[in-house]
Amino acid sequence: MAGTALRRRLGARWQSAELVEAAQETATARTLRFRVPEWPGHLPGQHVDVRLTAEDGYTAQRSYSLSAPAAEDVIEMSVQLVADGEVSPYLVSDIAVGDTVEVRGPLGGWFVWRTTQSEPVLLIGGGSGIAPLMAMVRARRAADTGGAFRLLYSVRTPADVFYADELHDSHGVEVAVLYTRAAAEGVARPAHRIDADDLTAHGWPVVAEVTCYVCGPTPFVEAIADQLVQAGHDPAHIRTERFGASGG
């Protein structure tokens, strides 16, 4: 049973994770790749807990979504700087290749997509909420099986876009980038928050079997989930992951 294996893995211990690669994603976000020698693998959409320990023994822990399927023992996460945050400034600005943190996971068994899911999938991400959805997109493209994907990515401006090189239609995934503050050049749609017309234009016709995954800041997730319910999607098929606006 997959469930049994998942449960056993969730009980896994803290493991050391060495930063092997870091790339700036935007001016305020960085994608980090860590080597975790005994990484058990994970499902797209799952997250990890990260623990940082200061020299005097003080620790801080945060959860981060994994943004890609594991590449053997290397896992990837994208960290958005949170103003006044405690952990994100270190991960975005200070940590260097060769430094180590501790991770525990994979965690979370609900906001996940499996390659055996054959139904159409609607992914709607706001800001850095794209991260777990990109793990699903990458898994879908790599497997080239499973139901067709449509990704709606709500982002303030072109400068805030994560994973820009991968935001195109391919391998069963259609992508729409929707700007809320300032659109890219040549984009006809005026910048505004995702509305019912956007869901009609870029989502799926409302049929029972569509599974929706919505991730982003709380007000975004609340608004999108409400719109999906109003459009007729079954609330039981709308899975949400909310990023709290605090602490980071």
Next chain:
Amino acid sequence: MALVTRGFRGRRESGVELPPGQYLTHDFPVLSAGPTPRVDLDRWQFTITTELGSTHAWSWPQFTALPSEEVTTDLHCVTRWSKLDTTWRGVSLDTLLDDVETAADFVVVQAYGGYTTNLPLEDLLEGQAWVAYEYEGDPVPAAHGGPARLLVPHLYLWKSAKWVRGLQLTLDDEPGFWETLGYHNYGDPWREQRYDGD
């Protein structure tokens, strides 16, 4: 001894004791697995069902006419935030369970929207749990579980089911939504029981 991360200093909160692995927030983050259910007060009902199938039910007017208590308490979410000194008004589970005859040791908490969570019955008794319908003097906002949510603040907040609609009393422990997805069956923040096996 945890492994030291080079160059990490962190920020220490002074004068506040939090459960291990938690940090203090002054916001009130929202965590839930799906859309926020909108529950019409005309149709709202809170039901306690015993292991023998007998039921005790309250409509919204009946429920809000019960004796209520003001509770000021700290909240600890498994996603690591803690919020201190939150104030709620609600009905104590001691009041709700007063007339209920049962031999059950466990409870499955049921919510509008389909969410469930389980806990020992004794954790709901003796002033440890409420069904809360006011937060900081106002109706509980829907995103935070209104019209009414369970409040069991000595356990991680996923046990305090939002949009609560009833309790099923059971002889055997039956894991709920997160408990079957790898989270700890009991969830004591002071023992850091986040995940299965902790």
